[in-house]
Amino acid sequence: MKKIMVLPGDGIGPEIVNETLKVMDFFIEKSNLEISYDFGDIGGIAIDKYGIPLKDETLEMCKNSDAVLLGAVGGPKWETTEPGKPRPEDALLKVRKEMSLFANLRPVKIYKSLIDSSTLKKEVIEGVDILVLRELTGGIYFGKRERIIADDDVFAYDTELYHLYEIERIVKLAFETARLRRKKVTSVDKANILESSRLWRETVNRIHKNYSDIELNHMYVDNTSMQLIRNPKQFDVIVTSNMFGDILSDETAMISGSIGLLPSASLGDNNSGMYEPIHGSAPDIQGTGKANPIAQILSLAMLFRYSLGFKKEADIIEIAVEKVLEKGYRTPDIYAAKGQLVNTKEIGGLIMDEIKEAI
Numbered sequence: 001m002k003k004i005m006v007l008p009g010d011g012i013g014p015e016i017v018n019e020t021l022k023v024m025d026f027f028i029e030k031s032n033l034e035i036s037y038d039f040g041d042i043g044g045i046a047i048d049k050y051g052i053p054l055k056d057e058t059l060e061m062c063k064n065s066d067a068v069l070l071g072a073v074g075g076p077k078w079e080t081t082e083p084g085k086p087r088p089e090d091a092l093l094k095v096r097k098e099m100s101l102f103a104n105l106r107p108v109k110i111y112k113s114l115i116d117s118s119t120l121k122k123e124v125i126e127g128v129d130i131l132v133l134r135e136l137t138g139g140i141y142f143g144k145r146e147r148i149i150a151d152d153d154v155f156a157y158d159t160e161l162y163h164l165y166e167i168e169r170i171v172k173l174a175f176e177t178a179r180l181r182r183k184k185v186t187s188v189d190k191a192n193i194l195e196s197s198r199l200w201r202e203t204v205n206r207i208h209k210n211y212s213d214i215e216l217n218h219m220y221v222d223n224t225s226m227q228l229i230r231n232p233k234q235f236d237v238i239v240t241s242n243m244f245g246d247i248l249s250d251e252t253a254m255i256s257g258s259i260g261l262l263p264s265a266s267l268g269d270n271n272s273g274m275y276e277p278i279h280g281s282a283p284d285i286q287g288t289g290k291a292n293p294i295a296q297i298l299s300l301a302m303l304f305r306y307s308l309g310f311k312k313e314a315d316i317i318e319i320a321v322e323k324v325l326e327k328g329y330r331t332p333d334i335y336a337a338k339g340q341l342v343n344t345k346e347i348g349g350l351i352m353d354e355i356k357e358a359i
């Protein structure tokens with residue numbers, strides 16, 4: 001029996017997780033998949049209930065599961081600039097770190113039927129297929145930070161720190177993954193300024209010697225942000241640090257038309273992992289029925305594929321999503337004048353219909 005921990009979180013999280021669980025329930029019932037799942041609170045909802053964003057028991061349950069399915073965390077209600085106050089985002093970082101999920105896979109693909117939803121020109125984005133591989137348990141997200149209040153000055157700092165082993169393992173994974181794709185790796189850094197980036201670049205070059213079949217280039221992060229909208233087709237696998245990956249993956253996601261479409265997987269050394277949409281909790285549309293559950297549903301497909309080895313079921317889900325989009329159904333985030341506007345539950349139901357037909 002495979003155990004999944006479901007953490008719906010805040011904002012639109014519970015709404016889109018709800019649609020995704022309909023898919024999971026269907027597979028449990030109809031395909032006899034041996035899966036059971038439990039729920040836990042994470043983020044703002046946990047702060048409201050318990051005063052902290054993640055209880056130890058919830059973390060333990062995550063560690064003891066075969067995979068975690070996460071909605072989203074955070075919202076204006078819990079935003080604070082006061083040092084030491086609990087933040088929803090701390091919970092996310094804690095799960096990533098405690099489960100050693102050092103590799104964050106953020107694939108970006110263009111759906112033919114959605115080409116008009118992108119703000120970029122059709123000829124620029126047609127055929128784009130990028131995997132952003134973001135380092136997830138190191139760098140400035142986890143380095144020492146502090147605010148100092150002195151008599152004559154106030155200052156604050158954060159630290160970007162990378163150990164050699166942290167760079168090595170993500171870079172190896174980048175080359176291995178590129179082998180299964182178009183054999184091209186772009187390593188993104190800021191080696192003209194940062195010492196941690198210089199270590200990163202040196203390490204990439206050294207490891208590349210074992211992967212001579214893979215084409216490698218280095219790119220500064222500022223240039224990368226420009227190249228991504230100038231000519232995104234030049235990229236295959238992008239490997240980069242935690243912070244640069246956070247920023248660039250939002251930009252890359254928008255090439256596809258909506259960040260509401262893209263799932264992500266966070267993986268460690270074993271099969272366990274955490275699966276979540278790239279987008280956030282979108283509190284502005286919470287409860288309106290406007291949320292797009294596709295990224296969440298596709299996150300379940302990734303969970304099936306990477307953590308449980310249910311490849312057939314993952315394919316069925318991905319094809320069902322594609323069909324619904326081809327038929328012209330659109331949530332507001334991907335609606336561009338034509339097509340039929342539907343809400344969260346309706347598009348969830350339409351995806352379910354396609355899945356039922358495929359079984």
Ligand code: IPM
Nearest residue numbers: 073074089092093246278280
């Ligand atoms: C992401 C998010 C998170 C991050 C936030 C919510 C902490 O932006 O997963 O990209 O910065 O990693």
Ligand code: MG
Nearest residue numbers: 246247250278
């Ligand atoms: Mg982000």
